[in-house]
Amino acid sequence: MGLSIRIRGGTPLRDEEFREIIKEIDSPRARYNMAAGEAYSRFFESLRRGEILGTYCPGCGLVHIPPKIYCPYCFRYLTKWVRASDEGRVVTAVVSYLSATLERLEKPEIIGIIRLDVPGYRFTSYRFPGILHRICGASEDDVKSQRIFDARVKARWAPEDRRIGSINDIECFEVMWR
Amino acid sequence: MKTNIYVKSRVAIVGAGMTLFRRRMLETPQELAWIAARRALDQAGLELRDIDCVVSGSAPDAFDGVHLKGEYYSEGAGAIRKPHVRVFVGGGTGVFVPIAAWWHVASGLCRRVLVVAEEKMSSAADPHPQAVFRHIWDPFTEKPLNPNLIWIFALEMHRYMHKCSVSKEDIALVAVKNKRNALDNPYAQAAANITVEDVLKSELLVYPVNRLDISPVSDGAAALVMVSEEWARRLTDTPVWVDGIGYTLDTSYWTNRELSFPVYLKNASEMAYRMAGIDRPAKEIDVAEPYDPFDYKELHHLEGLGLVPRCKAAEMTREGVTQRDGDLPICPSGGLLGVGNPIAAAGLMKVAEIFWQLRGEAGRRQVKKSVTTGLAQAWGDLMQVGTVVILRR
Amino acid sequence: MSWKPVVREIEMEIKAYHYTPGPLGLRWLEALKKGLIMAASCDRCGYVFIPPKIYCPRCFSEVTQLVEIKEKPHLASYTVIYKDFEGRELEKPIVLGLIRFRGVAGGLIHYIEAPIDRITIGAELEPVFRRDRRGSITDIEFFRISGARSPND
Numbered sequence: 001m002g003l004s005i006r007i008r009g010g011t012p013l014r015d016e017e018f019r020e021i022i023k024e025i026d027s028p029r030a031r032y033n034m035a036a037g038e039a040y041s042r043f044f045e046s047l048r049r050g051e052i053l054g055t056y057c058p059g060c061g062l063v064h065i066p067p068k069i070y071c072p073y074c075f076r077y078l079t080k081w082v083r084a085s086d087e088g089r090v091v092t093a094v095v096s097y098l099s100a101t102l103e104r105l106e107k108p109e110i111i112g113i114i115r116l117d118v119p120g121y122r123f124t125s126y127r128f129p130g131i132l133h134r135i136c137g138a139s140e141d142d143v144k145s146q147r148i149f150d151a152r153v154k155a156r157w158a159p160e161d162r163r164i165g166s167i168n169d170i171e172c173f174e175v176m177w178r
Numbered sequence: 179m180k181t182n183i184y185v186k187s188r189v190a191i192v193g194a195g196m197t198l199f200r201r202r203m204l205e206t207p208q209e210l211a212w213i214a215a216r217r218a219l220d221q222a223g224l225e226l227r228d229i230d231c232v233v234s235g236s237a238p239d240a241f242d243g244v245h246l247k248g249e250y251y252s253e254g255a256g257a258i259r260k261p262h263v264r265v266f267v268g269g270g271t272g273v274f275v276p277i278a279a280w281w282h283v284a285s286g287l288c289r290r291v292l293v294v295a296e297e298k299m300s301s302a303a304d305p306h307p308q309a310v311f312r313h314i315w316d317p318f319t320e321k322p323l324n325p326n327l328i329w330i331f332a333l334e335m336h337r338y339m340h341k342c343s344v345s346k347e348d349i350a351l352v353a354v355k356n357k358r359n360a361l362d363n364p365y366a367q368a369a370a371n372i373t374v375e376d377v378l379k380s381e382l383l384v385y386p387v388n389r390l391d392i393s394p395v396s397d398g399a400a401a402l403v404m405v406s407e408e409w410a411r412r413l414t415d416t417p418v419w420v421d422g423i424g425y426t427l428d429t430s431y432w433t434n435r436e437l438s439f440p441v442y443l444k445n446a447s448e449m450a451y452r453m454a455g456i457d458r459p460a461k462e463i464d465v466a467e468p469y470d471p472f473d474y475k476e477l478h479h480l481e482g483l484g485l486v487p488r489c490k491a492a493e494m495t496r497e498g499v500t501q502r503d504g505d506l507p508i509c510p511s512g513g514l515l516g517v518g519n520p521i522a523a524a525g526l527m528k529v530a531e532i533f534w535q536l537r538g539e540a541g542r543r544q545v546k547k548s549v550t551t552g553l554a555q556a557w558g559d560l561m562q563v564g565t566v567v568i569l570r571r
Numbered sequence: 572m573s574w575k576p577v578v579r580e581i582e583m584e585i586k587a588y589h590y591t592p593g594p595l596g597l598r599w600l601e602a603l604k605k606g607l608i609m610a611a612s613c614d615r616c617g618y619v620f621i622p623p624k625i626y627c628p629r630c631f632s633e634v635t636q637l638v639e640i641k642e643k644p645h646l647a648s649y650t651v652i653y654k655d656f657e658g659r660e661l662e663k664p665i666v667l668g669l670i671r672f673r674g675v676a677g678g679l680i681h682y683i684e685a686p687i688d689r690i691t692i693g694a695e696l697e698p699v700f701r702r703d704r705r706g707s708i709t710d711i712e713f714f715r716i717s718g719a720r721s722p723n724d
Contacts, residue, residue: 005594018591021597022705024592024707026588027587
């Protein structure tokens with residue numbers, strides 16, 4: 001029968017072999033209804049009104065955005081809701097040439113982590129209220145040159161009648177070049 | 179050798195085995211697990227009936243496409259009418275499996291444990307195994323942005339480059355080194371002789387990540403046999419002792435922390451160093467296999483492990499220190515970049531490599547210097563888990 | 572509560588899974604396509620079993636042989652299904668059987684075509700193959716009761 005499979009270490013298949021070989025094909029059918037939970041529900045409700053809310057932890061001084069009802073670091077129940085500004089700074093940014101389904105995008109997208117300002121609160125460089133979002137008003141070169149790091153950004157909101165209580169109620173964070 | 183923890187029995191590895199790592203394998207998940215398990219048993223000189231417990235690990239069921247896949251492949255992993263547990267911490271699983279097996283032996287509960295990690299990513303064929311990662315995002319704050327998995331790594335990589343003033347060229351040196359190391363690894367999927375320029379010219383996916391910065395999708399399995407001290411001395415003259423284990427999990431809220439340094443890994447490695455009685459890791463670790471799914475992660479993890487001062491890993495790589503003939507050989511196996519990335523099996527492959535290196539059995543991959551203490555590390559989830567084992571001869 | 576709970580619907584990420592049968596499974600399905608039900612046979616310990624795989628579940632050695640099953644299949648157990656996946660009443664109830672072969676470890680699950688009141692555990696069966704086969708367990712359309720009751724019941 002030829003060299004033992006366990007000695008050979010397995011039977012690799014080339015792409016074409018995989019396509020043609022006898023196999024079973026099946027599709028999963030699960031659909032999920034996800035509940036946002038207490039904190040997120042209130043967060044999205046306020047996004048619709050054009051406000052970004054967070055919860056403050058008196059134990060570590062962090063403001064959690066998006067908000068949580070507990071602080072994961074201190075394990076306390078959080079009850080103080082604060083309003084963040086819709087401005088902040090770019091912590092890191094990248095240029096994506098691929099869509100979520102790995103197709104090449106017509107127009108590359110700039111994505112970043114934005115550290116939001118919360119009036120009245122200061123944070124360390126280790127832990128801060130940071131969110132993932134699209135960045136607009138910047139070029140690929142701004143990213144590749146790292147000029148975009150630490151740039152000031154401000155949320156560009158979707159028109160009020162098009163907000164539905166979603167992270168996309170903010171269209172993107174626009175770079176405010178001085 | 180001092181160990182700073184009370185144990186009923188010291189724990190040793192006496193055998194290791196793995197399958198080929200390839201993009202698509204014909205074998206079923208059970209059969210992949212069996213090939214690796216059988217080879218580990220063969221090297222240990224044991225039969226399945228000699229094993230009293232089985233610990234296995236595999237990443238999401240969504241890859242192999244069978245729910246409760248731990249139970250599904252368990253027969254191939256030898257868990258037939260034996261105590262069995264499956265562990266899972268994302269990419270960290272491969273090094274977590276021997277950690278969980280360590281608990282079994284150190285406590286005295288089991289004496290001869292079969293340790294298996296398996297992954298068959300090719301089953302998730304339509305559209306592509308990477309699509310499974312679409313489900314790791316927060317459904318409310320991240321998924322609606324239509325994210326692509328590579329975003330996270332690109333964001334972390336770019337932050338690291340910015341904070342530590344590291345260029346893409348520096349980072350590409352890791353891909354070049356590991357893929358070249360893999361040329362000597364008979365199991366390797368992606369071994370190649372490439373240059374830094376090849377990496378920079380490869381398809382730009384999400385700046386700063388190019389295609390050759392990433393490890394491939396793979397099918398594969400790896401296995402170890404871990405035994406008590408009494409059995410180690412009976413079975414072999416060269417047991418490899420598992421003297422330190424460490425594991426730490428951070429939150430999944432990866433956007434609210436400084437990404438240029440993996441704090442969770444610092445905690446995990448300190449836990450392992452403390453247990454193994456290591457005060458100066460940079461001096462006392464002879465060879466290491468940190469987790470390298472992306473080339474920049476090798477640098478990132480070397481710093482998190484304390485093997486090199488913060489932001490200095492690139493310099494160390496440029497100077498050739500991490501080559502197989504260097505002072506601190508890193509990823510002599512070829513790493514994930516060169517050998518392949520069947521998620522859970524990849525981490526266990528690294529542990530197997532250190533095991534073989536410490537016994538002088540790594541063939542052409544054997545590092546130049548004499549080695550007695552080695553480290554293997556894996557990482558997983560959303561910038562979350564660090565798992566570390568320290569092995570000694 | 573001054574806020575409304577938010578719920579989002581999410582779909583599974585993988586559209587379809589492609590499952591390969593393994594080296595021995597491949598040969599088994601090819602035999603099935605030819606109308607033959609075979610079993611795996613371990614050279615080392617003599618264990619004969621279905622479904623086949625490249626390792627022996629009894630002695631953990633490598634298995635490379637398939638053998639033809641000489642015995643006729645019999646019904647080891649069965650269940651009657653009245654509703655479909657979504658809970659709707661089926662027009663005609665479906666009978667699912669656990670089919671075993673004497674001298675072979677393991678068994679198959681498949682449909683049993685017979686009037687429900689004639690189905691008894693231990694009944695001898697025969698497979699009815701489809702005309703168009705592709706190398707799948709569904710190349711057998713169903714098992715039918717062959718009339719004779721097996722002697723050992």
